[in-house]
Amino acid sequence: MAFLAQDTSGDKVITKTTPRSASMDFRYGLRKGIPIALGYVPVAFTFGLLAASGGISPWMATVISLTNLTSAGQFAGTNLIIAGAPLLEIAVTTFVINIRYLLMSLSLSQKLTSGTSLIKRAIMAFGITDETFAVASLEQGDISFSYMLGLVSSPYWGWAAGTFVGALICSVLPPAVQSSMGIALYAMFIALIVPSAKRSKPVLATTVIAVVVSCLFTWAPHLRDISAGWGITIAAITASAVGALVFPREEVQDE
Amino acid sequence: MNKTLIAVLLMAVITYIPRVTPMVLVRGKLKSRFLRSFLYYVPYAVLGAMTFPTILYSTGHVGSAVVGMIVALVLALFERSLVTVAVSAIVAVYLMQCLI
Numbered sequence: 001m002a003f004l005a006q007d008t009s010g011d012k013v014i015t016k017t018t019p020r021s022a023s024m025d026f027r028y029g030l031r032k033g034i035p036i037a038l039g040y041v042p043v044a045f046t047f048g049l050l051a052a053s054g055g056i057s058p059w060m061a062t063v064i065s066l067t068n069l070t071s072a073g074q075f076a077g078t079n080l081i082i083a084g085a086p087l088l089e090i091a092v093t094t095f096v097i098n099i100r101y102l103l104m105s106l107s108l109s110q111k112l113t114s115g116t117s118l119i120k121r122a123i124m125a126f127g128i129t130d131e132t133f134a135v136a137s138l139e140q141g142d143i144s145f146s147y148m149l150g151l152v153s154s155p156y157w158g159w160a161a162g163t164f165v166g167a168l169i170c171s172v173l174p175p176a177v178q179s180s181m182g183i184a185l186y187a188m189f190i191a192l193i194v195p196s197a198k199r200s201k202p203v204l205a206t207t208v209i210a211v212v213v214s215c216l217f218t219w220a221p222h223l224r225d226i227s228a229g230w231g232i233t234i235a236a237i238t239a240s241a242v243g244a245l246v247f248p249r250e251e252v253q254d255e
Numbered sequence: 256m257n258k259t260l261i262a263v264l265l266m267a268v269i270t271y272i273p274r275v276t277p278m279v280l281v282r283g284k285l286k287s288r289f290l291r292s293f294l295y296y297v298p299y300a301v302l303g304a305m306t307f308p309t310i311l312y313s314t315g316h317v318g319s320a321v322v323g324m325i326v327a328l329v330l331a332l333f334e335r336s337l338v339t340v341a342v343s344a345i346v347a348v349y350l351m352q353c354l355i
Contacts, residue, residue: 035337060259067267077266081259090262094269100301101270106277107297110284118279125275130305137298179315180323180349186310187327187344189302194331196299206296207303214304235304236297243300244292 022146029150032139036131036151037158039188042181043071044159048166050075054082058167065163069156070129073097093227100233104133111137113144120145127152131185134192202247210239319351 044065051061056078068074073094080090105128112121124145132151136143197204217223217231226234285291314320326347330340 035341038338039341056259060263063260064263064266067263068270070270073270074266077262081262087262087265091265091269094266095273098270098273101273102277103297103301105274106281107294109278109281110291110294112278114283121278122275125278126271128274128278130301134298134302176349176352180319180345180352182313182315183310183320183323183327183344183348184341186306186313187323187341188337189306190310190324190327191331191335191337191340193299193302193306194328195334198332203296203299207299210300210303211307215308218308232301232304236300239300239303240293240296243296244289247292248288249292249295 020144022144025144025146026150029147029152030154031150032135033132033151033154035188036135037154039131039185040155040158041162042178042184044162045166046178046182047071047075047078048163048168051078051082051163052167054078056082056167058164061167062160062164065160066156069126069159070098096227096230099230100130100236101128103233103236104128104130104137107137108133108143111139111143113142116145124148127156129155131155131188134189138192138196202243205247206239206243209242210235213238314348314352316352316355318355319348322351323348 047065048058048061051064052058056064061078064074064078068077076097077090077094080093105125108124108128109121112124116124124143127148132148132155136148136151139147193203193207197207213235214231217226217235223231285294310324311317311320314323323344327340327344330343335343
């Protein structure tokens with residue numbers, strides 16, 4: 001993958017000097033978004049099934065996907081809606097699960113093309129998901145509004161369409177195929193991390209620490225009672241802080 | 256507005272807040288070397304923490320998930336494309352589930 005060149009080129013990652021047109025950026029982003037969209041369809045489909053089986057109409061399920069555009073958060077929130085939970089509980093749960101977006105948004109804020117307007121930033125922020133973040137943040141060079149728009153568009157519509165179809169048709173795929181597809185997004189994450197971790201010891205060390213802490217939050221007594229959203233956030237903060245302390249990076253000269 | 260729609264819109268707003276706040280408030284580059292290094296490592300840390308150990312429970316059967324994970328790890332080590340890695344993992348999991 002092209003963006004992985006970042007690790008081998010040391011710390012001199014400088015914003016590409018070649019001027020890029022907005023439509024070039026958009027098309028490039030669009031291309032990068034297609035595998036994400038493919039990964040979303042089965043997950044969205046599952047979400048549609050879950051929502052419909054809980055008595056939520058296909059239209060409402062689609063509205064949830066169009067307005068929330070997040071997997072774990074809307075799965076959990078929708079479960080609570082189906083269970084008739086109070087609004088406060090729905091709000092708190094959704095927030096805790098989505099707290100990791102604070103980190104992702106902060107991380108991406110450092111890669112935006114300078115001079116990106118407030119309104120454009122606000123629109124781009126809506127498109128931050130685990131997967132679009134993964135692809136955008138590992139992109140070499142800066143991130144423009146057009147790029148992000150291109151990157152997000154097919155996953156966005158794939159997410160909505162998958163939800164609608166899933167809710168409409170209950171189970172068409174054999175269960176074995178459906179459950180096999182559950183691994184797709186994680187396999188994609190592995191494909192994103194491993195090549196970088198192979199080249200850079202600091203990246204490998206940071207990732208391993210994050211995984212260990214994440215395992216603690218999944219299995220260790222007491223720690224496992226903490227919600228998954230917090231577990232991931234704490235794991236990522238701990239690992240990145242250790243990484244930054246032990247392997248501080250040279251300043252990037254891009255200002 | 257019915258209660259479901261209110262809950263859905265509430266979820267939408269609450270999901271949007273952590274996405275938009277840093278991006279709108281933090282303009283320009285951070286000065287601290289620590290923070291910049293920290294943010295450089297964040298993507299890997301977040302992805303690592305999100306993938307492991309959740310991947311083990313992603314297929315409803317730990318055994319098939321382990322096989323899928325190994326296939327993904329090996330192909331990723333050889334730097335295959337995202338789609339290749341994802342599809343191969345799915346196929347591996349599916350074959351395992353047929354065998355079990």
